[in-house]
Amino acid sequence: MSVRLQTFMSKKFIFLFLIIYLSFSSIVVNSQERVRLGTPITESQLAEFDLIAEPDGTGLPDGSGTAKQGKSVYDINCAVCHGPDGEGTSGNTVIVGGDMQSEGPPLRTVGSYWPYASTVFDFIRRAMPATAPKSLTNEQVYQVTAYVLFMNGIISEDAELNARTLLSIEMPNAKGFIDRSNIHSN
Numbered sequence: 001m002s003v004r005l006q007t008f009m010s011k012k013f014i015f016l017f018l019i020i021y022l023s024f025s026s027i028v029v030n031s032q033e034r035v036r037l038g039t040p041i042t043e044s045q046l047a048e049f050d051l052i053a054e055p056d057g058t059g060l061p062d063g064s065g066t067a068k069q070g071k072s073v074y075d076i077n078c079a080v081c082h083g084p085d086g087e088g089t090s091g092n093t094v095i096v097g098g099d100m101q102s103e104g105p106p107l108r109t110v111g112s113y114w115p116y117a118s119t120v121f122d123f124i125r126r127a128m129p130a131t132a133p134k135s136l137t138n139e140q141v142y143q144v145t146a147y148v149l150f151m152n153g154i155i156s157e158d159a160e161l162n163a164r165t166l167l168s169i170e171m172p173n174a175k176g177f178i179d180r181s182n183i184h185s186n
């Protein structure tokens, strides 16, 4: 390679390098400008977002309701997907019935699967109605939870559901789970 060609090439390289460097550095600057990291979430916003109600009662809000009151909440907000009597409109929307003794794969309904009534409350408050989660008041969630439990034959129509009575409910499948939290595989 001649000396002239070498100089030409190295100039070309420097030029290319500069172009690449400049385009990359401008991308970095631009992306930094575009990143919007937002503002830190406050404790109360976080609590509203989390809404966790645990089987020991932690996180259950004030309020109460009966199945009688919950029927209209259910008819308006839930029946379209879960059917007028909880029979479901598709495989995973059945919330009433199920057979815990079946040898085949279990039908997971509130009555035949869920171990804690507080978790039913928690799930409905957090995730239902599926098209508008968290749109119900705590009072309405107590009422409609009572109605779902009533449809499953777990409580009576007039039983008042609140943070205290919810914990006293023994769900049919409460003992159907095996605690594997202490089993370690090697």
Ligand code: HEC
Residues within 6 Å of the ligand: 073, 074, 077, 078, 079, 080, 081, 082, 092, 093, 094, 095, 108, 109, 110, 113, 120, 123, 124, 128, 129, 130, 131, 136, 144, 145, 148
């Ligand atoms: C737009 C349809 C829709 C509406 C409205 C709706 N749900 Fe659901 N719901 C679903 C679907 C879909 C699932 C299954 C979710 C899954 O498997 O992850 C579900 C799951 C559930 C479950 C758990 C079922 C189980 O045994 O696993 C409960 C309980 C429940 N919904 C209650 C309600 C209540 C109460 C309302 C009214 C306040 C409501 N849903 C409104 C679609 C809906």
